[in-house]
Amino acid sequence: MTLDEKLAQLVGYWVDQGDEIVAPMAGEMGSSASYEEATAHGIGHLTRVYGTRPVDPVDRAAWLWGEQRRLREKTRLGIPAIVHEECLTGLAAWKAATFPTPLAWGASFDPELVEEMARSIGQPMRDLGIHQGLAPVLDVIRDPRWGRVDECIAEDPHVVGTIGTAYVKGLQSSGVDATLKHFVGYSASQAGRNHAPVHAGPRELADVFLPPFEMAVRDGGVRSVMNSYAEIDGVPVASSAELLTHLLREQWGFDGVVVSDYFAVAFLRTMHAIAASDGDAAVLALTAGIDVELPSGDAYLAPLAAAVRAGDVPEALVDRAVLRVLEQKERLGLLDETFDSPPTEIDLDSSEHRRIARRLAEESIVLLSNDGTLPLAEPRRIALIGPNADSTESLMGCYSFANHVLAHHPGTELGFDAPSLAEAVRSRYPGATITVEQGAEVEGLDRAGFGAAVDAAAQAEVAIVAVGDRAGLFGRGTVGEGNDVESLALPGVQRELVEAVIATGTPVVLVVLSGRPYELAWALDGTATAAAVLQAFFPGEEGGSALASIISGDVFPSGRLPVSLPRSAGAQPFSYLHPPLGAANEITSADSTPVRPFGFGLGYTTFSHEDLQVAPVISAGGAFEARVRVRNTGERAGVDVVQLYSHDVVASVTRPLAQLVGYARVALEAGEQAEVVFDVPTTRLAFSDAKLRRIVEPGEIEFWVGASSADKETVATTVVDGSVHEVLPTDRREVVTRVVRGL
Structure with a gap:
């Protein structure tokens, strides 16, 4: 050449x-x-x-x-x-x-x-x-x-x-x-x-x-x-x-x-x-x-x-x-390759694609709060409010073709079906009177639509208010590549819109369709508290239908927060993987504690986690089993995400107060219980020491299982024994889980 x-x-x-x-x-x-x-x-x-x-x-x-x-x-x-x-x-x-x-x-x-x-x-x-x-x-x-x-x-x-x-x-x-x-x-x-x-x-x-x-x-x-x-x-x-x-x-x-x-x-x-x-x-x-x-x-x-x-x-x-x-x-x-037979037909949005998209959307939606309003039975009058209530674009991320490319080609059809939340709710509740009001744009300060939105909510049995982001690139949108922010407040006047609707006294189901977590303490635990809050991270073409299924109770919510829900932009950067000095304490007036922790998510049933068992002594460089019993303690079927965490009690360098070791999705009928077994290589406990060697260090380890990284529902302590193990390329890293039923 x-x-x-x-x-x-x-x-x-x-x-x-x-x-x-x-x-x-x-x-x-x-x-x-x-x-x-x-x-x-x-x-x-x-x-x-x-x-x-x-x-x-x-x-x-x-x-x-x-x-x-x-x-x-x-x-x-x-x-x-x-x-x-x-x-x-x-x-x-x-x-x-x-x-x-x-x-x-x-x-x-x-x-x-x-x-x-x-x-x-x-x-x-x-x-x-x-x-x-x-x-x-x-x-x-x-x-x-x-x-x-x-x-x-x-x-x-x-x-x-x-x-x-x-x-x-x-x-x-x-x-x-x-x-x-x-x-x-x-x-x-x-x-x-x-x-x-x-x-x-x-x-x-x-x-x-x-x-x-x-x-x-x-x-x-x-x-x-x-x-x-x-x-x-x-x-x-x-x-x-x-x-x-x-x-x-x-x-x-x-x-x-x-x-x-x-x-x-x-x-x-x-x-x-x-x-x-x-x-x-x-x-x-x-x-x-x-x-x-x-x-x-x-x-x-x-x-x-x-x-x-x-x-x-x-x-x-x-x-x-x-x-x-x-x-x-x-x-x-x-x-x-000879390149003599190009395809003459192709289905880029098959029924199989849509099945997977629907299931993943359903599994990813996180229920952040609920006073019992959800699931909605069969309301007769629904107000559907907000800039993302009847928007297809709000379902899709920055690197979707719709927001990445088609935004430059106005008037070009999407090319596949993507029901908005409004369309999906209409389909799910065909007998209800549904009033849709945008109320405000995603961005900007225009409040002209507030009055109609408030009137619609006041006349409804329940108001579903959909807010959040519009993905785009380099200033064209509120989130996406090049769309960085200094504040984590909802863009524009969306919070004001939600508060105005909540003030009517009509129960509000707040749906956040976004590409990042926002400050939501005011809607979760504040004075303008919504009846229920759902977080959907750009759930894709079947996202509207998935939301309608969860709102109605046809599908149980099982998503868990993959990122901490922030208290404020000023508390950033924050990670649940913080050492002791990264936690809230009495020597600072600033509080970075998230409003909802990593791993958090509610459902329409409850789960208990009991009897975590780990061998009292495990060998550095080996593997061990952690066993925990999970029970559906509610009256509905549901899916739990069982989360095993650890903390190195005393280490040679500072270690996180909590670190996820393994996880497993477990579906249980009402009253059913199962044992989840985590087969864990000790490489999951490894870290870089003072010399930047990747090691498993002897010492006491605390394990726990709970509903989130901040929830120690059942605890076990073990000791890693032996000499320091320097991690090798051939060492196993994969955590293997299995679920034992019929207990």
Whole structure:
């Protein structure tokens, strides 16, 4: 291969890139080369063929098959291109199913269902000639002011790791390579600002941010990793050989392809100012271990070619990256593909997609409070109020095609059915008189609709008030990439609207459709208390129907908070994984205690947790069983999320007051009980010591099970015995659970 042919394999080309801003600073970046010029020597990736504009999938497939044949027949080497697309909430393409956002995956605590979802996403992707999906996001939530929280799974690394790894397994089982985002530390950005510096120390990186990625690499066998835009303690990740080569490849054994986040290589010059030119940026990134520059070849084509020819970087590093790309293409079958039979029909929103989307939405909705108003029986007069009451967009996250792309194409139909909450409530209560009033916009200060909303509520038996977010990008919306906030109050005048409706005396069921947790103490425990509060994190195309099913009692709520419900923006950043000094105490007047803790969620029944049993002595480096009896103590069937927590009583470095060890969803009939058995490797108790060694340390450990991270319902204490165990790559990390019934 000539140098030009090699470099062509290390870049993408964004065929449809136009004026629509769907990536950071896209308007200021991008190659000026024509498609024919850029692909004269072949091309590594075709960027977002289906996901940049609304294109008919069958027509686009025919075009793509023709382009792949052209690459095979008209370039000297005849190497087809990898096609990559976004697929965080389903394939981000016109007419494709939209699933709940990742924060809802975390709220479900159901990795098996997430794996099933990812498999269903991947199958039509491969049928459309797509080879790589840019998902999942494994950033651990640290500050809900950050706009990209709706793309994240949870504030707990174990939940992020188990659910994210399940997504990887599901997508790759369909023949589509998953891509881990954003390696690493991106979500720890200063003050919750996008692309801000990260000040995480090496222990926080090792114990909080890296474990989900390590799990997806070691246990999930992920085939691609994408760098974070972040700079950590002054070192941009895109230039860090320590992270991208020494840790990822040499220590963890990753043997796939590292791709750059969009424009991240050039950002070493334009945003981080550690490179004087795009050629310098290319040398830094290639040396660090970034194999492929996406979305286009701003740095890895002419600038990198000049650097190689000038001797600034050895061509062997180019060869290293090219071999990884060619190995990926060979494994995906691209080198043998003839591209002679494009699909002539395809269903991107099948009944199976909708079944999974509905179930995941139902499992992810969290009941935060309830005075007995829910479930609603058969009310005769319902007022449905709020900016999200009759909105399809409010059901979908930032990386849904609807909010990511279609927002630039007003008037273009969605391409699939997504009933709003109002439509779903009308369908569920056909005999009721239902009045819908918007009351206010998601943003802005217009209160002109308050009067009609209050009148509708006053004449109703119950008012369902739907508030929250509108996802978008870079200032177009209230949450999503680039939509960071300084306050965690509901946007606009939405709180005032809710308070005005509550003041009528009509029972209010508050539904929060959002991409981040908001300050809700006033509605949960304050003077303007709602009768019930439901939290739905962008539940997708079936989210309206799922909410109606839970409101009516056709489905029992079983979601649990994957992120603490904040007391205020001033209490951020906060994590339940805090050491003793991170808790409220008498030597500060500030209280960061969340309004609802991590793992919290109510249902229409109650559960008890009893008789937690752990062996009194366990061996460092071994495994142990924790057994707990769970009973449905109510009068309805329900699903409990059984949560096992631990605390290292005395350790050589400070440890969290609570840390999730394992979890299990358990369905129980009224009065039924079962024993949940957690088979736990002691690696779940590991941490980085003063020398940054990953160890299991002897000493006393307290375990408990309860309804949340803050609830010690049944407690057991054990002692880890033996010498310090330094964690090995071959050590088991997976917690295995089983449920014993018929007690």
